Amino acid sequence: MHNLTRFRSFICLLSVLCLVLATGCGTQPAHPNQLNAFDGASYDTLTLAHGALTSLRVQVSVSYPKYVPLFDEAADAYAATYNAYALYRANPADPSAVTVAISNLTISVIALENSFQTDMQVSPTVVAGIRKKAETLRQRAAGKNVTVSDILTELEVSAAVAQTIPAASVYAGLASMVIQATSQALAAESASAGQPIDLTTIQPPVVL
Secondary structure: OHHHHHHHHHHHHHHHHHHHHHHOOOOOOOOOOOOOHHHHHHHHHHHHHHHHHHHHHHHHHHHOHHHHHHHHHHHHHHHHHHHHHHHHHHOOOOOHHHHHHHHHHHHHHHHHHHHHHHHOOOOHHHHHHHHHHHHHHHHHOOOOOHHHHHHHHHHHHHHHHHOOOOOOOOOHHHHHHHHHHHHHHHHHHHHHOOOOOOHHHHOOOOOO
């Protein structure tokens, strides 16, 4: 029964992944005080990353210290992105610094999530299958809030991979951490939908 429940949860998660990536977050309402679409999408990206990193910070510091260096790299990349974004909001003439910072943040998040996937000992075939489906949908979302999709894709893929880990596995705790981080990220984005941009809600997490 437990395995059936996990399987249903896995299918549900993939369905959400399909829906969100296929629309490119197009249903996410604009923030009333956003400067433009880029500003709103960048804030949504930081909100997602902040939710995930905040969740991971607690669990990594307590239970998985081996990931501290990679977490700190992601936290530093987040801080750089936050600072670039804050400057952009004050002087929105050139978004290039934010674009580069978000790209670096995405790379750091992928490196952290990939390390989790490797250590969970998930079959490469399973991971490849999930990523192939996600990439197909990601391409369909091209041009639609891409900054959001970059981080969202990685978090959703990582959670989908983690859902394949049996509850009795020695890696179940690690899988649970990944799923919880993705859930917190999505909850944070949902809570901020249509709300005014508020930089105090996405302050950079402190490195470990």
